[in-house]
Amino acid sequence: MRSIVVVAVGGVTSRLTQHIIPRYCTTTTQYSRHIHTSRASVWASRSYFRRPTSIYGTVGVCGSNVKVVGSSLESSKGGSFVSMAPITTDNINPGEVVDKSIAQNKVMIFSKSSCPFCLKIKGLLKSLNVEYVALELDQIKNGAEIQNALLEKSGQRTVPNVYINGEHVGGADKTFSLHTQGELLPLINKSTHNYDYDMVVIGGGSGGLAASKETANLGMKVAVCDFVTPTPKGTTWGLGGTCVNVGCIPKKLMHQSAILGGELKDSREYGWDTPETVTHDWGRMVEAIQNHIGSLNWGYRVALREKKVDYLNAYATFTDPHTIKTVDRRGKEKIITSDKFLVATGGRPRYPDIPGAKEHTITSDDIFSLPYAPGKTLLVGASYISLECAGFLAGLGYDTTVMVRSILLRGFDQQIAEKIGAYMEQHGVKFIRGAVPTSIEKIEEGTPGKLRVTAKTTDGEEVVDEYNTVVVAIGRDPCTSGIGLENAGVDLAKNGKVVVEKGEQSSVPHIYAIGDVMEGGLELTPVAIQAGRLLARRLYRKDSLQTDYVNVPTTVFTPLEYGCCGLSEEAAIDKYGEDDIEVYHSSYQPLEFTVAHRPENDCYAKLVCVKSENEKVVGFHILGPNAGEITQGFSIGLKLGATKADFDNLIGIHPTTAEIFTTLNITKRSGKDVSAQGC
Amino acid sequence: MVETVTVEGFDAFVEKLESNKSSGKPIFVLFSGSKDANGKSWCPDCVVAEPVVKGALTKAPQDAVFLYVGVGGRDFWKDSKCVFRTDPRTKLKTVPTLMKVGGPQRLEEEQCAKADMVEMLFEDA
Numbered sequence: 115m116r117s118i119v120v121v122a123v124g125g126v127t128s129r130l131t132q133h134i135i136p137r138y139c140t141t142t143t144q145y146s147r148h149i150h151t152s153r154a155s156v157w158a159s160r161s162y163f164r165r166p167t168s169i170y171g172t173v174g175v176c177g178s179n180v181k182v183v184g185s186s187l188e189s190s191k192g193g194s195f196v197s198m199a200p201i202t203t204d205n206i207n208p209g210e211v212v213d214k215s216i217a218q219n220k221v222m223i224f225s226k227s228s229c230p231f232c233l234k235i236k237g238l239l240k241s242l243n244v245e246y247v248a249l250e251l252d253q254i255k256n257g258a259e260i261q262n263a264l265l266e267k268s269g270q271r272t273v274p275n276v277y278i279n280g281e282h283v284g285g286a287d288k289t290f291s292l293h294t295q296g297e298l299l300p301l302i303n304k305s306t307h308n309y310d311y312d313m314v315v316i317g318g319g320s321g322g323l324a325a326s327k328e329t330a331n332l333g334m335k336v337a338v339c340d341f342v343t344p345t346p347k348g349t350t351w352g353l354g355g356t357c358v359n360v361g362c363i364p365k366k367l368m369h370q371s372a373i374l375g376g377e378l379k380d381s382r383e384y385g386w387d388t389p390e391t392v393t394h395d396w397g398r399m400v401e402a403i404q405n406h407i408g409s410l411n412w413g414y415r416v417a418l419r420e421k422k423v424d425y426l427n428a429y430a431t432f433t434d435p436h437t438i439k440t441v442d443r444r445g446k447e448k449i450i451t452s453d454k455f456l457v458a459t460g461g462r463p464r465y466p467d468i469p470g471a472k473e474h475t476i477t478s479d480d481i482f483s484l485p486y487a488p489g490k491t492l493l494v495g496a497s498y499i500s501l502e503c504a505g506f507l508a509g510l511g512y513d514t515t516v517m518v519r520s521i522l523l524r525g526f527d528q529q530i531a532e533k534i535g536a537y538m539e540q541h542g543v544k545f546i547r548g549a550v551p552t553s554i555e556k557i558e559e560g561t562p563g564k565l566r567v568t569a570k571t572t573d574g575e576e577v578v579d580e581y582n583t584v585v586v587a588i589g590r591d592p593c594t595s596g597i598g599l600e601n602a603g604v605d606l607a608k609n610g611k612v613v614v615e616k617g618e619q620s621s622v623p624h625i626y627a628i629g630d631v632m633e634g635g636l637e638l639t640p641v642a643i644q645a646g647r648l649l650a651r652r653l654y655r656k657d658s659l660q661t662d663y664v665n666v667p668t669t670v671f672t673p674l675e676y677g678c679c680g681l682s683e684e685a686a687i688d689k690y691g692e693d694d695i696e697v698y699h700s701s702y703q704p705l706e707f708t709v710a711h712r713p714e715n716d717c718y719a720k721l722v723c724v725k726s727e728n729e730k731v732v733g734f735h736i737l738g739p740n741a742g743e744i745t746q747g748f749s750i751g752l753k754l755g756a757t758k759a760d761f762d763n764l765i766g767i768h769p770t771t772a773e774i775f776t777t778l779n780i781t782k783r784s785g786k787d788v789s790a791q792g793c
Numbered sequence: 794m795v796e797t798v799t800v801e802g803f804d805a806f807v808e809k810l811e812s813n814k815s816s817g818k819p820i821f822v823l824f825s826g827s828k829d830a831n832g833k834s835w836c837p838d839c840v841v842a843e844p845v846v847k848g849a850l851t852k853a854p855q856d857a858v859f860l861y862v863g864v865g866g867r868d869f870w871k872d873s874k875c876v877f878r879t880d881p882r883t884k885l886k887t888v889p890t891l892m893k894v895g896g897p898q899r900l901e902e903e904q905c906a907k908a909d910m911v912e913m914l915f916e917d918a
Contacts, residue, residue, distance in 0.1 A: 412899070416910065
């Protein structure tokens, strides 16, 4: 007795089972199919299950002889077997069996169940999540005849004999060598549409680059359009998006430059004869940082070439749902069509609508490549971008002021936000609270020149001061206008971001959005990268893994770094109610601060726990040096659902600052003093 | 027409580099394993890369200077203290290396044998 076996996963099992298992049965052919997604299963149920009548003729009624073949066919995702009734190949011309098998199956393997090379090929295809159909020639009556027909057709007698998209590939060696050369998936994924590309990514930032490279890895034809519209000051940059050019990378390096200044002061306490006055060269720092960024820009271009992703340094606009028009720097236009699109255009700084803003101020888009030292600087806004810039500018020795309308770091834990503000204030940053600028005038040309800033406080008082540089950092707007999304029919939210369903899919099913333009997402580089990669794998490798937007760790690189994961104290109270939240906290002093005579109580650690859930930790917060490094590690604990007891059971590494989390025993509710203790 | 200059060894390279720098012309350098008496480099990747790089020179700016530099024999190059590896102007990790002087553009090993990559480097000037 021989049988057909279908392997499927997930929810389709019962439906298929109902229809198939009890109905057919017979003798000869053993087919096996490896299927992954529900979409694939639908396909299988349509074209494959019809086949018994159309190709192989009538099949008999089957009782207990439905056979499920070997474990090599089991789904790697814990899916279950669905057995399908056997089909006869008797009385059918072997040549016809071969031709139809090849014609009707994207990936067709003529195999023998005992052949180790056949097993290897199936293992490879399964590891790549590729659907295939295998005909086991040793398990059917007319296997020998079919093998002869194969020899005649392909010139190959041995098994495995692999056909992809109707074309003869060869045996195991040939298939494996195609795979090592990266040509197997392209052959399998060969497009079935007539567009220029399988995927066009608009925006060459972290998300767009990750998505395009992953998509190309999976054998698809991909293009990335990236074009930087110059700032009002004329600043522009290369491939890689905000993070690399005007965000995370230069920010962290300037933060490091400021940290070094602080450590130079410490060094005297540690025995170094560092001069009392050391000077900092802004231009040299900018040049070194920009050189590094330049090498990253080049590296991305090389990587795109290596992955065979077409890079278009051109501005893309949708003209219809499957077409974009691109315009390059020279004004050259091109029309490009694609099966799918990914909008990953990111965001740009917002300017306040006041006289002189666009003419005289700069933003984070300009500051990291500013060719002259900024001098006395005003930062407008209390976003993390504003506070980070204020932090490094003050650390580098510039007279720095931050103008804040209401609260610091909206959306972050407010207790910590205030601690950051207090620390910055003690370390040379001036704050003007409750004020917004109303006009900015240039009163002196130069690099830097001089600007007069008039502001109004909430009490209606006018505040006027002069600065060399004004940096506005009041928020960012998504780059979704002027790219023709209306021509494609993509729905936008009120804030201008692209509305998406689960799976980053926009209102137009073949158009996706990731990163800073995606409504409901998080404006963080690694989130966009993850979203881009996983999206590509879901679209072209039939993976099911979705990006998890919960418990994403992040860090604000203010002079004292602030790392957090999960909920702020306020958000936790909102969600669970004050009575159900227990907050464990402590101030601490890093060992390195002692010899350097730095403050004792500025660093702070806090765990926000849910009492009714076994004190599960839902918020992790640390304010202190290297907070990013600490938070990255601990965040896996939050993702795994760690409780306060788990933190207590963890043994510390001494002497570190992270070990504070293993000994937190004072609750906020107790009102006890949390001043730093000696060890 | 791109001016091609062939030099052998570090000192000759530095001399040509400095004398061309002042001209303001874009300078491209291909570092390769030096050739033997029969005109064949000991470095197989360099042998493959040379015609590709030279063939793509038409894509470089017309006023560019192209330096073809022999880094020495195999033993000299393989020494981790080899001056081509340590000098901040070259900081080579491998031969062949194709680079643009004063820019981040750099291609290494088999990348130098890919015409589209080499053209991208020349066009990026």
